[in-house]
Amino acid sequence: MTKDHTMATVLPALTPVEETLYVTLAGRALDSRSRFSILGDTLSDEIALEIGYNPDDIVVPRAKAADVAMRSKMLDDVVRGFIARNPDAVVLDLGAGLDTRVVRVAPPETVDWYDVDLPGVVKVREQVLPHRANVHAVAADVTDPGWLDPLPRDRAAVIVCDGLLPFLTEAEFTALLNRLTGHFPRGEVAFNNYPRYAVRILKRMRSTRALGALVRHGGFDDPHEPERWDPDLELVEEMLAARLPAPPGTPMVYRLTNRLIGLSPALARKFTAIDRYRF
Numbered sequence: 001m002t003k004d005h006t007m008a009t010v011l012p013a014l015t016p017v018e019e020t021l022y023v024t025l026a027g028r029a030l031d032s033r034s035r036f037s038i039l040g041d042t043l044s045d046e047i048a049l050e051i052g053y054n055p056d057d058i059v060v061p062r063a064k065a066a067d068v069a070m071r072s073k074m075l076d077d078v079v080r081g082f083i084a085r086n087p088d089a090v091v092l093d094l095g096a097g098l099d100t101r102v103v104r105v106a107p108p109e110t111v112d113w114y115d116v117d118l119p120g121v122v123k124v125r126e127q128v129l130p131h132r133a134n135v136h137a138v139a140a141d142v143t144d145p146g147w148l149d150p151l152p153r154d155r156a157a158v159i160v161c162d163g164l165l166p167f168l169t170e171a172e173f174t175a176l177l178n179r180l181t182g183h184f185p186r187g188e189v190a191f192n193n194y195p196r197y198a199v200r201i202l203k204r205m206r207s208t209r210a211l212g213a214l215v216r217h218g219g220f221d222d223p224h225e226p227e228r229w230d231p232d233l234e235l236v237e238e239m240l241a242a243r244l245p246a247p248p249g250t251p252m253v254y255r256l257t258n259r260l261i262g263l264s265p266a267l268a269r270k271f272t273a274i275d276r277y278r279f
């Protein structure tokens, strides 16, 4: 892997939807500075500073940073598990932003990895992320039908979307799922949950209203709902963060809170969760 950290990074103007990547980048950066870091993704912190974006300048509460880091870790684990079972898999990270997942997962060279995002974001990705064999940046709007065509059709695929769903309408996200399950012979799709109440709060609260205005999906409460969007999908696992073992060093107050939340799946799914489907 090579990367020239001395290179000055010239940022193109990003659209408001593209700029949403800063929230998750800042979350992982701030998490990496914590004594109880969940993800330990110090590269995210380096990238944030390199592009002139100080994670301290954005109001990301500690709980939000931990939530972002936790769901990144859970999706990393989905990808790692799939690659371990399918060493010649194709990985798709849709709406990849400036996420360093490919560095964290470090797939073998038998894997082809596609980071897909809108053109402005891909321009920045190419400047700030390390180059690596078999990693491909795809500049595309995932709602366009054509971007998938050049990707292999004969290999198992693991597809993750971290924070993409809210920016597509339900019809667009459904059409995307249908195209993905139609393109690859088999695989898995995993994304973070978006409870409907969380979408409503995002749109109403003054501090998040600007972000809420970009949200076009109403969210979903039942992890089986995406099976109705695409009948090829079958829910394999609902990963509820509150029910997972706490990372080492987690303060007792967080452990106890999580344990209480985790007593009820209905409550736990209102917090961080990843839904994993096979097709």
Ligand SMILES: C[S@@+](CC[C@H](N)C(=O)[O-])C[C@H]1O[C@@H](n2cnc3c(N)ncnc32)[C@H](O)[C@@H]1O
Binding pocket: 017, 018, 019, 020, 021, 022, 023, 024, 025, 094, 095, 096, 097, 098, 099, 116, 117, 118, 121, 140, 141, 142, 143, 161, 162, 163, 164, 167, 168
């Ligand atoms: C909240 S950010 C999450 C970024 C990244 N997954 C992460 O965890 O840091 C949402 C990302 O989705 C991308 N996005 C939104 N709509 C998109 C679309 N129609 N096609 C491709 N990417 C899209 C944005 O550009 C942005 O990078």
